[in-house]
Amino acid sequence: MEFVKPTIEYAELAPLLIVFGVAVVGVVVEAFAPRPLRRPIQLTLSSAGLVAAFAATVWIASGLDVVADGAARGLVAAGGTIIVDGPTVFLWGLVLLFAAGGLMLFAERRLEGGLSAFAGQAAALPGTEAERRASSEGLDHTEVYPLMMFAVGGMLLFPASGDLLTMFIALEVLSLPLYLLCGLARRRRLLSQEAAMKYFLLGAFSSAFFLYGVALTYGFAGSMQLERIAEAVRNDGGNSELLLIGIGMLSVGLLFKVGAAPFHAWTPDVYQGAPTAVTAFMAACTKIAAFGALLRLFHVAFGANRWDWQPMLWAVAILTMLVGAVLAVAQRDVKRMLAYSSIAHTGFLLTGVLGVQATSDLAVGEITSLQAVLFYLATYGFAMVAAFGIVTLVRDAGGEATSFERWAGLGRRSPLVAGAFALLLLSMAGIPLTAGFVGKWAVFTVAMSAGAWPVVAVAIAASAIAIFFYVRQIRLMFFTEPQGEVASVVTPSLFTSSVIAVGVVGTLALGIVPGPVLDLAAHAGQFLR
Amino acid sequence: MSDPVPFIALSAVLFTIGAVGVLVRRNAIVVFMCVELMLNACNLALVTFAKQHGNLDGQVAAFFVMVVAAAEVVVGLAIIMTIFRTRRSASVDDASLLKY
Numbered sequence: 001m002e003f004v005k006p007t008i009e010y011a012e013l014a015p016l017l018i019v020f021g022v023a024v025v026g027v028v029v030e031a032f033a034p035r036p037l038r039r040p041i042q043l044t045l046s047s048a049g050l051v052a053a054f055a056a057t058v059w060i061a062s063g064l065d066v067v068a069d070g071a072a073r074g075l076v077a078a079g080g081t082i083i084v085d086g087p088t089v090f091l092w093g094l095v096l097l098f099a100a101g102g103l104m105l106f107a108e109r110r111l112e113g114g115l116s117a118f119a120g121q122a123a124a125l126p127g128t129e130a131e132r133r134a135s136s137e138g139l140d141h142t143e144v145y146p147l148m149m150f151a152v153g154g155m156l157l158f159p160a161s162g163d164l165l166t167m168f169i170a171l172e173v174l175s176l177p178l179y180l181l182c183g184l185a186r187r188r189r190l191l192s193q194e195a196a197m198k199y200f201l202l203g204a205f206s207s208a209f210f211l212y213g214v215a216l217t218y219g220f221a222g223s224m225q226l227e228r229i230a231e232a233v234r235n236d237g238g239n240s241e242l243l244l245i246g247i248g249m250l251s252v253g254l255l256f257k258v259g260a261a262p263f264h265a266w267t268p269d270v271y272q273g274a275p276t277a278v279t280a281f282m283a284a285c286t287k288i289a290a291f292g293a294l295l296r297l298f299h300v301a302f303g304a305n306r307w308d309w310q311p312m313l314w315a316v317a318i319l320t321m322l323v324g325a326v327l328a329v330a331q332r333d334v335k336r337m338l339a340y341s342s343i344a345h346t347g348f349l350l351t352g353v354l355g356v357q358a359t360s361d362l363a364v365g366e367i368t369s370l371q372a373v374l375f376y377l378a379t380y381g382f383a384m385v386a387a388f389g390i391v392t393l394v395r396d397a398g399g400e401a402t403s404f405e406r407w408a409g410l411g412r413r414s415p416l417v418a419g420a421f422a423l424l425l426l427s428m429a430g431i432p433l434t435a436g437f438v439g440k441w442a443v444f445t446v447a448m449s450a451g452a453w454p455v456v457a458v459a460i461a462a463s464a465i466a467i468f469f470y471v472r473q474i475r476l477m478f479f480t481e482p483q484g485e486v487a488s489v490v491t492p493s494l495f496t497s498s499v500i501a502v503g504v505v506g507t508l509a510l511g512i513v514p515g516p517v518l519d520l521a522a523h524a525g526q527f528l529r
Numbered sequence: 530m531s532d533p534v535p536f537i538a539l540s541a542v543l544f545t546i547g548a549v550g551v552l553v554r555r556n557a558i559v560v561f562m563c564v565e566l567m568l569n570a571c572n573l574a575l576v577t578f579a580k581q582h583g584n585l586d587g588q589v590a591a592f593f594v595m596v597v598a599a600a601e602v603v604v605g606l607a608i609i610m611t612i613f614r615t616r617r618s619a620s621v622d623d624a625s626l627l628k629y
Binding site for chain 1: 626
């Protein structure tokens with residue numbers, strides 16, 4: 001057997017290399033830098049890394065070669081394992097943007113009176129002398145920054161992977177640091193640890209399904225490369241059971257990561273238990289990366305037999321929207337409500353994913369499935385990061401106050417914060433003049449044009465149910481008399497306030513002038529095959 | 530090797546034992562061992578298919594899976610250990626503060 005040395009396109013892979021490089025340097029800093037210096041060094045490193053990676057992404061995006069008769073732009077890098085094409089760089093940009101927002105929420109220290117939101121010493125047991133000492137000495141887990149950078153690296157690699165093995169590795173690289181980050185909350189540590197364990201056990205379980213799917217698909221196609229799998233699917237040479245079971249198991253892994261029903265059970269628990277900064281980061285970035293991978297897998301590798309998997313996605317999308325919207329109505333906790341709302345959004349995004357059609361079936365200038373999902377991910381990210389950012393501000397003596405009773409009448413005490421939260425909720429509900437409306441319109445249009453009208457009908461019904469609980473929250477903040485003890489808004493440092501400001505401005509801007517970002521998504525073109 | 534079917538059948542059986550174990554066992558460590566069993570079942574399938582197709586993709590993948598499994602052990606045991614030290618129990622049923 002002949003081994004060929006692959007050529008590595010360092011320039012085009014620069015964002016990945018920068019992010020992973022910063023993560024590794026961050027680990028070294030943890031080992032050698034004195035404790036007081038660690039936080040400033042880690043913050044400088046991580047923010048510089050994210051900015052540099054974003055700049056490199058923009059530079060790559062502007063210089064991608066046009067291939068395949070203008071339908072796609074990009075190149076196949078690192079011996080076919082990484083594909084840097086239009087959708088990839090768009091998703092890279094989104095992940096890096098929202099990761100920067102997550103980093104700023106991580107860095108916030110004013111809310112806890114000079115301490116971060118992460119446990120002073122994770123190894124110190126809750127309620128013991130050691131924990132109190134860690135707190136009073138002002139200890140801080142600065143490991144969260146390298147952990148976050150590793151997760152970001154995995155998220156960049158996930159939607160860019162050109163073969164199933166790379167996809168599996170990226171899945172693990174993004175998940176493992178997140179499991180740990182979930183368990184590191186400073187307050188309510190039992191909840192946080194429980195969230196970490198649930199996320200870890202269920203995540204590992206679903207990765208095993210993904211991996212068995214990889215093995216079966218490899219057994220069918222004889223190759224891990226998406227392009228070669230697509231070829232084998234087109235010239236179907238028997239053994240299609242192997243392929244169908246493989247597709248099913250791969251979907252279990254990916255649908256778990258995006259939080260689609262019936263694999264959504266972890267989402268509310270983990271979103272509630274994890275430190276809110278981590279929730280903001282993972283709600284936005286994990287979903288973007290996982291939808292990127294889902295789109296690439298279904299559109300590139302299994303595009304030829306979409307009649308086999310589209311019915312499955314129909315069912316999952318319908319179930320996800322209904323479960324998310326209906327169960328959100330029953331919630332009494334803001335973080336859990338946002339988690340169920342994010343499940344409903346997964347359903348809307350899946351509605352966009354299943355709207356895939358052959359290019360020849362599309363009218364000129366008609367919005368494609370890929371374009372709609374990319375745009376929706378942008379609107380979703382802005383709203384989620386900013387909304388969880390606001391949740392970190394509403395506090396009482398015990399830390400963050402997330403139960404509904406504490407939020408009653410918040411609009412009278414802090415009209416600005418409550419107003420911003422209301423605007424984000426209206427965007428999630430899809431009210432015109434906000435980003436959410438344009439996003440929903442885009443995904444419903446593509447699903448409609450692909451003939452998935454039953455899914456769109458359910459989506460509209462689910463949107464109506466969703467409006468109920470978003471408006472209920474707004475009513476709670478502005479028109480309900482507070483009973484008993486209530487929470488108040490703590491003034492954050494510039495970190496959190498700028499994240500919230502950018503999220504709100506982004507939500508409004510994408511709602512009023514969606515054109516530029518829609519064009520950007522259209523300019524991304526198709527996946528490189 | 531002429532017939533891959535017995536090997537694939539064995540891997541499917543191992544995978545199923547692992548999956549059922551995850552669902553019915555209550556100790557977090559045992560649940561985690563069952564996940565590892567599932568990963569090893571995947572390795573067996575990958576190697577069998579690699580032999581059948583006559584290329585190395587599957588065998589290379591099996592090596593990567595071993596590395597991933599090792600990394601997962603580090604993270605997983607750290608999390609389970611912390612929970613055990615806090616609660617004096619590694620049962621997945623006891624960790625039930627977050628629900629509905």
